[in-house]
Amino acid sequence: MKSATYTGLCITFFVISLNVTGAEKLSEGDKMARLCFECHTADNNNPDPLIPKLIGQDVDYLVNQTLDYKSGRRISTLMADVLENVKTKDIRAISEYFASRPAMTGTKKETELGKKGKDVYLSRNCHFCHGLDADPATAYIDGAPLIKGQNKEYMYKTMKDMQTGKRPVDIFNLMQIVLLKLTDDEIEALSEYISSL
Ligand code: HEC
Numbered sequence: 001m002k003s004a005t006y007t008g009l010c011i012t013f014f015v016i017s018l019n020v021t022g023a024e025k026l027s028e029g030d031k032m033a034r035l036c037f038e039c040h041t042a043d044n045n046n047p048d049p050l051i052p053k054l055i056g057q058d059v060d061y062l063v064n065q066t067l068d069y070k071s072g073r074r075i076s077t078l079m080a081d082v083l084e085n086v087k088t089k090d091i092r093a094i095s096e097y098f099a100s101r102p103a104m105t106g107t108k109k110e111t112e113l114g115k116k117g118k119d120v121y122l123s124r125n126c127h128f129c130h131g132l133d134a135d136p137a138t139a140y141i142d143g144a145p146l147i148k149g150q151n152k153e154y155m156y157k158t159m160k161d162m163q164t165g166k167r168p169v170d171i172f173n174l175m176q177i178v179l180l181k182l183t184d185d186e187i188e189a190l191s192e193y194i195s196s197l
């Protein structure tokens with residue numbers, strides 16, 4: 001009995017030490033990314049639909065947005081609090097970790113709202129920059145973030161933020177110009193479509 005317990009303990013210690021060794025093999029960026037896991041997980045499920053998925057996202061986009069939160073150019077109290085503990089020089093390594101994960105995916109479904117969203121998507125030329133069916137490989141212009149499979153609620157919020165100027169945009173304000181002409185219903189339909197791809 002005693003020796004069985006002892007063997008059990010030995011195995012437990014062996015397994016724990018294996019894990020520790022495994023952790024040491026992770027790169028610095030992987031380790032630092034743990035600061036983000038409370039909200040942005042390493043898989044496809046974040047705890048809250050208003051928290052964007054970062055996995056498989058373009059690395060430069062991740063770096064730029066994180067720097068924008070750190071400088072207060074893009075506003076989020078939650079992000080600003082976390083970034084107080086993150087050094088600017090470490091942001092690229094953390095972003096590389098998320099960018100290297102398998103890309104985010106949506107919940108595939110076909111709804112009436114989604115079909116309406118697809119019509120708006122094509123008629124407003126979203127595919128020029130984000131690609132047909134939001135596949136970045138088919139975009140004509142580089143530099144737009146991955147949106148295929150992103151959370152619906154987050155996309156609706158962030159498009160409204162860009163439309164109203166609450167979230168700053170780059171490349172000649174193009175995202176805002178595109179959004180200015182859209183109604184809330186159209187933005188909801190777009191979010192439904194893109195999140196269900
Ligand atoms: C306490 C929760 C929380 C933690 C921890 C957190 N974030 Fe965020 N993050 C958010 C929220 C909420 C948003 C969306 C804010 C908004 O609407 O602009 C966000 C947005 C982002 C975005 C914008 C993504 C996009 O698609 O535009 C990036 C990049 C990001 N976070 C990176 C990080 C990194 C890197 C870390 C770790 C160092 C981190 N976050 C930790 C809550 C968090």
Ligand code: HEC
Nearest residue numbers: 124125126129143144145147155158169170174175178190
């Ligand atoms: C001219 C190129 C261009 C066009 C057209 C365009 N986008 Fe974008 N989109 C961008 C860029 C660049 C960003 C990153 C935000 C910025 O400008 O900093 C972005 C950001 C976004 C985001 C936020 C992604 C995130 O993770 O926060 C969503 C959602 C989005 N676009 C959806 C759309 C939809 C829907 C359309 C059509 C109505 C559209 N875009 C048209 C270039 C474009």
